[in-house]
Amino acid sequence: MPSAVPQPAIVLVRPQMGENIGGAARAMWNFGLDRMRVVEPRDGWPNQKAVAMASGAGRLLDEAGHYGSVAEALDDCTFVFATTARGRGLTKPVYSPEKAMELAREKIAAGEKVAVMFGPERAGLENEDVARANAIITVPVNPEFFSLNLAQCVLLTAYEWRRQSVEIEHERVEMAKTDWASAIEVEKLSQHYEERLDEAGFFFPEAKAEGMKVNLRNLWSRMPLTRADVQMFHGMLRQMVRWKDRQD
Amino acid sequence: MPSAVPQPAIVLVRPQMGENIGGAARAMWNFGLDRMRVVEPRDGWPNQKAVAMASGAGRLLDEAGHYGSVAEALDDCTFVFATTARGRGLTKPVYSPEKAMELAREKIAAGEKVAVMFGPERAGLENEDVARANAIITVPVNPEFFSLNLAQCVLLTAYEWRRQSVEIEHERVEMAKTDWASAIEVEKLSQHYEERLDEAGFFFPEAKAEGMKVNLRNLWSRMPLTRADVQMFHGMLRQMVRWKDRQD
Secondary structure, three states, X not given: OOOOOOOOEEEEEOOOOHHHHHHHHHHHHHOOOOOEEEEOOOOOOOOHHHHHHOOOOHHXXXXXXXXXXXXHHOOOOOEEEEEOOOOOOOOEEEEOHHHHHHHHHHHHHOOOOEEEEEOOOOOOOXXXXXXXXXXXXXXXXXXXXXXXXXXXXXXXXXXXXXXXXXXXXXXXXXXXXXXXXXXXXXXXXHHHHHHHHHHOOOOOOHHHHHHHHHHHHHHHHHOXXXXXXXXXXXXXXXXXXXXXXXXX | OOOOXXXXXXXXXXXXXXXXXXXXXXXXXHOOOOOEEEEOOOOOOOOHHHHHXXXXXXXXXXXXXEEOOHHHHOOOXXXXXXXXXXXXXXXXXXXXXXXXXXXXXXXXXXXXXXXXXXXXXXXXXXXXXXXXXXXXXXXXXXXXXXXXXXXXXXXXXXXXXXXXXXXXXXXXXXXXXXXXXXXXXXXXXXXXXXXXXXXXXXOOOHHHHHHHHHHHHHHHHHOOOEHHHHHHHHHHHHHHHHHHHHHO
């Protein structure tokens, strides 16, 4: 069963290699897309090489629509994007994947049916196919070099769909089984080091001692220390003192 | 010669398949990255399969640094990201590719040397490698499915680097050799249709005629018409009239 989340259909037009169809299915499902449509695949349908490559995303192939023409595949769609690597001399809006998937999200939220077409591996979509689309998606690659394969183009589109449609957590701190050190714990650590280093004659010459201490206190306070870190620092210092004591 | 643009180094740690090293090079260069470092590649260095796969981005392999350990590869870096698919139980910030490349851009602009580490195909980075990094990058995939390969992980990172570091054109209209129609041209087109359709008895019944005309005028004005479109519409209508005339 396809997922219940409204989403764009991914339409592979005349794909050549089964491996690439399977790779496209995996690329889609990595980012939560599971509506594939396949138009005139070169080697027929179903395709065993596609199934072998899709491992884990094989369901998308089982559920994929198989069509004899681009027109049939797009029958129920109200807005269609065509992905192309370069201009086609057609008057049509051209969007980045980011902007396109933002539009797709808006249109789908308003009840539209959106599709994104991808052409055959070697030559891409024919102008005749592109003319059926409402807009073009072009990936903003290095102008000196374009070598994205079919699965990679699908991947970037699916990635942008997920970026636009799911709340992405951009930043978090992964925690070990420890907590952050509290200010008093950092303060005690700072004192511990200051005292021992003072005994050790670290703050020398006298004239610079106060500045050195301020720098050291600041060092501790700007470090994101966990309790475990604090214990580790205490332990290291204690060990150095023990070592010193053994030399006496 | 590497490009002059300051950028993060891409560090492949113990990559297994030459094909994937070549694929990573292509993924990088698609988005303008060309500083690769390779640590302990399984099959030695240089790697002919990598070269064969890199077609067009082979220069990146020729210029890549080859290192015997992760520590050596990161020697000159002031900030290192490690890419991982899942948590490692290490206390460390975790960023989305988007946020990470935004940070990378800021750090590089401030003169820092930034690297992004990618682990071997099968198992990813060891915890020991991750511990050397200042932060983690995790791609926000579908929680039910993760199957990104090495080149795809590099691709998404490079894509986000380009998104963050280059002004992307999100929207433009690709123009054929025509210009947009001016308001007066659209107005004349609207009049042409209204007159002929009036003659043809299209605006019927009388009571609805004015409403139908308003709708039709609105239709023309909300269409993004080029001069060529306008000529095409004029021509179609004229032809219908000629056809009608032939029947008289």
